[in-house]
Amino acid sequence: MTSTRTLFLTVLLAVWAIPARAQQRDSLEALKRLTLDELMNVEVMSVSRRPERLSEAPSAIQVITQDDIRQSGATSLPEALRLASNLQVAQVDARQWAISARGFNSTTANKLLVLIDGRTVYTPLFSGVFWDVQDVLLSDVERIEVISGPGATLWGANAVNGVINVITKDAKDTRGLLVSGGGGTELRGLGSGRYGGGLGARGSYRIYGKAFSRDPTLLPNGLDNTDDWRMGQGGFRLDYDASTSHHLTLQGDWYNGRIDQQTAADIAVSGANVVAKWAHPLSAKSDIAAQAYYDRTHRDIPGTFGEDLDVYDIDLQHYALVATRHNVVWGVGYRLINDNVANTAALAFLPAHVARQWLTAFAQDEIALAPERLHVTIGTKIEHNDYTGFEIQPSGRLSWTIDSASTLWTAISRAVRTPSRIDREFFAPGQPPYFLAGGPNFESEEELAYEAGYRHHRGALLFSLATFYSRYHGLRSLEQVNPPAATPIVIANGQDGESYGAELTAQYRVSDRWRLRGGYTELRVHIWPNPGSTDTSRGATESQAPDRQFFLQSSLNLPAHLELDAGFRYVGAIAKQQVPAYAELNARLTWRPIAALDLSIVGQNLLHEQHVEFGTTTARRQIERGVYGMAQWHF
Amino acid sequence: MALLNALTVLASALLVVQNPRASEYQVKAVFLFNFVQFVDWPSPAVSDSQRPPPLLIGILGTDPFGPFLEEAVRGERLGARPIQLRRYRAIADIGECNVLFISRSENERVPEILSVLKNRPVLTVSDGDAFADHGGMIQFVTDKNRIRLRINLEAAQAANVTISSKLLRVAEIVRPPRR
Numbered sequence: 001m002t003s004t005r006t007l008f009l010t011v012l013l014a015v016w017a018i019p020a021r022a023q024q025r026d027s028l029e030a031l032k033r034l035t036l037d038e039l040m041n042v043e044v045m046s047v048s049r050r051p052e053r054l055s056e057a058p059s060a061i062q063v064i065t066q067d068d069i070r071q072s073g074a075t076s077l078p079e080a081l082r083l084a085s086n087l088q089v090a091q092v093d094a095r096q097w098a099i100s101a102r103g104f105n106s107t108t109a110n111k112l113l114v115l116i117d118g119r120t121v122y123t124p125l126f127s128g129v130f131w132d133v134q135d136v137l138l139s140d141v142e143r144i145e146v147i148s149g150p151g152a153t154l155w156g157a158n159a160v161n162g163v164i165n166v167i168t169k170d171a172k173d174t175r176g177l178l179v180s181g182g183g184g185t186e187l188r189g190l191g192s193g194r195y196g197g198g199l200g201a202r203g204s205y206r207i208y209g210k211a212f213s214r215d216p217t218l219l220p221n222g223l224d225n226t227d228d229w230r231m232g233q234g235g236f237r238l239d240y241d242a243s244t245s246h247h248l249t250l251q252g253d254w255y256n257g258r259i260d261q262q263t264a265a266d267i268a269v270s271g272a273n274v275v276a277k278w279a280h281p282l283s284a285k286s287d288i289a290a291q292a293y294y295d296r297t298h299r300d301i302p303g304t305f306g307e308d309l310d311v312y313d314i315d316l317q318h319y320a321l322v323a324t325r326h327n328v329v330w331g332v333g334y335r336l337i338n339d340n341v342a343n344t345a346a347l348a349f350l351p352a353h354v355a356r357q358w359l360t361a362f363a364q365d366e367i368a369l370a371p372e373r374l375h376v377t378i379g380t381k382i383e384h385n386d387y388t389g390f391e392i393q394p395s396g397r398l399s400w401t402i403d404s405a406s407t408l409w410t411a412i413s414r415a416v417r418t419p420s421r422i423d424r425e426f427f428a429p430g431q432p433p434y435f436l437a438g439g440p441n442f443e444s445e446e447e448l449a450y451e452a453g454y455r456h457h458r459g460a461l462l463f464s465l466a467t468f469y470s471r472y473h474g475l476r477s478l479e480q481v482n483p484p485a486a487t488p489i490v491i492a493n494g495q496d497g498e499s500y501g502a503e504l505t506a507q508y509r510v511s512d513r514w515r516l517r518g519g520y521t522e523l524r525v526h527i528w529p530n531p532g533s534t535d536t537s538r539g540a541t542e543s544q545a546p547d548r549q550f551f552l553q554s555s556l557n558l559p560a561h562l563e564l565d566a567g568f569r570y571v572g573a574i575a576k577q578q579v580p581a582y583a584e585l586n587a588r589l590t591w592r593p594i595a596a597l598d599l600s601i602v603g604q605n606l607l608h609e610q611h612v613e614f615g616t617t618t619a620r621r622q623i624e625r626g627v628y629g630m631a632q633w634h635f
Numbered sequence: 636m637a638l639l640n641a642l643t644v645l646a647s648a649l650l651v652v653q654n655p656r657a658s659e660y661q662v663k664a665v666f667l668f669n670f671v672q673f674v675d676w677p678s679p680a681v682s683d684s685q686r687p688p689p690l691l692i693g694i695l696g697t698d699p700f701g702p703f704l705e706e707a708v709r710g711e712r713l714g715a716r717p718i719q720l721r722r723y724r725a726i727a728d729i730g731e732c733n734v735l736f737i738s739r740s741e742n743e744r745v746p747e748i749l750s751v752l753k754n755r756p757v758l759t760v761s762d763g764d765a766f767a768d769h770g771g772m773i774q775f776v777t778d779k780n781r782i783r784l785r786i787n788l789e790a791a792q793a794a795n796v797t798i799s800s801k802l803l804r805v806a807e808i809v810r811p812p813r814r
Contacts, residue, residue, distance in 0.1 A: 028661060028664075028665070028703065028706050028707055031661065031662065031665040032665055032668065032707065034665075036669060036673075036801065036802065036805045037805060039662065039665060039666065039669070039782075040781060040782060040783065040784075040805055041781065042662055042781065042782070172764070175764070198764075201739050201740055201741075201742040201743065201763075202739065241739075281659075
């Protein structure tokens with residue numbers, strides 16, 4: 001252990017020792033030679049990781065802007081995520097969503113990392129996300145970045161097949177009072193308020209509160225699923241420029257919700273978090289950022305399980321442009337979780353209470369082989385977790401800027417999905433004899449991903465194509481302990497797999513008034529048992545995703561202060577669940593009689609009375625057509 | 636625990652090395668330097684000496700530029716006129732200047748400052764909130780990590796400051812509400 005620690009520190013120090021002094025004078029002279037147009041396109045240092053022009057980023061990234069969200073009529077984060085065509089998004093019931101990238105979707109999808117303002121929203125139970133408690137005031141969202149493909153070098157261990165980065169606005173951009181309220185058939189009611197103001201000359205703050213109530217979904221037989229859902233949330237954000245070079249952010253949220261259940265008492269969810277950040281540009285070519293957060297969640301699903309989770313996390317990262325050709329980013333992070341599960345007769349996590357630690361370090365160097373033309377990026381993440389020890393996740397990327405409008409890129413990455421509690425510590429039923437048991441020897445699932453893409457941006461057209469092939473080793477399998485007896489079964493790494501496909505997105509501004517945005521994704525996932533494995537599911541429990549999906553959003557500004565927006569989506573069949581293909585349409589009409597007031601009517605899932613998006617024939621729920629009206633005042 | 640301690644030491648070692656500077660203001664400094672070339676002022680009064688009068692860029696309040704503005708204009712001229720910097724602590728200190736950058740530290744005094752300058756041919760620039768709406772001439776706004784310009788053309792015209800169409804073309808023109 002001592003020797004590995006020494007190695008770890010040596011690597012850190014080696015990275016740190018790269019000289020960080022920058023040639024400011026040179027860059028100033030270079031800036032002075034720019035035209036006004038060029039100068040306006042210069043990216044000023046943002047607070048973390050290094051700024052990168054989207055058209056140059058060598059990865060499959062899609063961005064959902066505030067306008068996209070507003071025009072879609074989305075009322076929750078998962079609904080907004082439907083706007084990224086490189087995600088598989090399926091509504092399961094009133095509160096549950098299955099969201100993933102590049103397949104491997106399920107209600108416990110475990111290969112996607114989701115961050116809200118830098119805070120990883122994550123349950124160590126299954127390395128996934130409880131979407132019912134991830135909410136923000138959507139009008140305060142600046143943008144959502146969705147990266148499909150491995151992001152494991154820079155981001156955390158969940159980033160096997162994608163990263164979702166929800167970024168809310170700086171408090172200085174949300175001054176004033178915003179009040180909105182409305183309701184309808186599925187979204188019974190939604191009310192929210194936000195107030196933002198200044199703190200002296202250097203700071204800004206905002207506070208917000210929101211509450212909603214949602215109608216239940218339907219059982220396969222058409223009866224009420226009694227999953228009515230009520231929730232309240234509040235929070236704040238404070239941004240303060242302590243000096244011109246110290247930016248501080250303090251933000252937090254609190255929420256409390258109730259969801260009805262058919263055969264047991266209501267599900268109770270509650271939680272709170274607080275995040276502190278500090279960003280400090282050291283020079284024009286170097287900056288440092290640190291963040292710490294505490295996140296607490298409580299979940300009680302009577303009859304199934306309860307969980308109290310505390311997460312403590314601290315991160316530090318440093319960016320520097322070195323010797324004009326090297327963009328170096330490196331960082332370290334530490335996370336501690338305290339997870340306490342209340343077991344039931346149905347299932348158990350044993351031991352019920354665990355504390356786990358993660359220690360990560362990453363370093364990445366983007367090297368300008370030919371400045372403005374050819375860049376190679378190499379990097380690695382080294383992570384230590386309590387289950388499998390050290391994990392190394394390197395990646396290499398190459399981007400070639402053909403001309404000012406076109407970029408070709410390619411990448412090869414290794415990523416791992418480290419064990420979560422469900423893999424090793426899960427037992428069902430809650431007492432022996434168990435028919436299902438966690439695998440004490442469950443190791444990380446490994447991925448090797450090859451990607452290539454092309455991005456084009458000229459004038460009113462933005463077009464992007466990403467293709468990928470990934471090979472997986474040691475995917476989760478369910479093994480018979482005493483074959484041919486079907487039970488008991490134990491969790492192991494008995495499957496391998498591959499996935500391949502293409503993600504196409506485009507945006508086109510037809511005129512000043514009319515904008516189109518669309519995407520098309522083809523995806524194949526094949527999973528097979530390794531020799532010796534008794535798992536015959538061929539991945540039915542691991543990956544439930546459609547072979548293809550299509551999305552088109554149209555945003556039209558009409559005369560007389562009217563806006564008409566529509567979003568059409570086609571989602572292919574999920575063969576492993578026999579969920580049929582479906583097409584649906586959302587539409588929104590907004591009238592702005594005065595600048596401060598928006599009156600909207602929104603229809604969601606308009607094409608069918610009800611439809612199914614996810615789940616086996618008995619477990620699936622029907623999602624109904626919904627219509628709601630909303631008024632929003634801005635003072 | 637030893638590892639944690641080591642990291643803490645490492646982190647604190649890092650934090651003390653550097654002199655603070657914001658690249659945002661490097662870009663803004665270059666913008667200010669550019670403004671000089673895209674703006675025309677009424678001809679300066681003919682001075683007694685043979686030397687052409689300097690073109691003065693003033694900074695009112697806490698200087699956010701660090702060395703950047705100094706470096707951006709060092710040795711630069713507009714025609715024969717050397718470009719020079721002046722720093723002012725308070726409104727009363729403002730002497731003859733052609734461009735005045737009003738620091739965010741003066742945010743609350745902006746209406747007062749503008750009324751003092753009223754109709755003097757000084758190009759007023761700030762990155763304070765709603766500066767152009769309050770009668771300032773050029774406001775920097777940061778949007779998606781890029782610097783944008785908002786220009787109050789009427790305020791400039793009232794002060795006899797002529798802004799080139801080249802600059803207007805890349806800016807958002809702010810129209811003050813009719814009184």
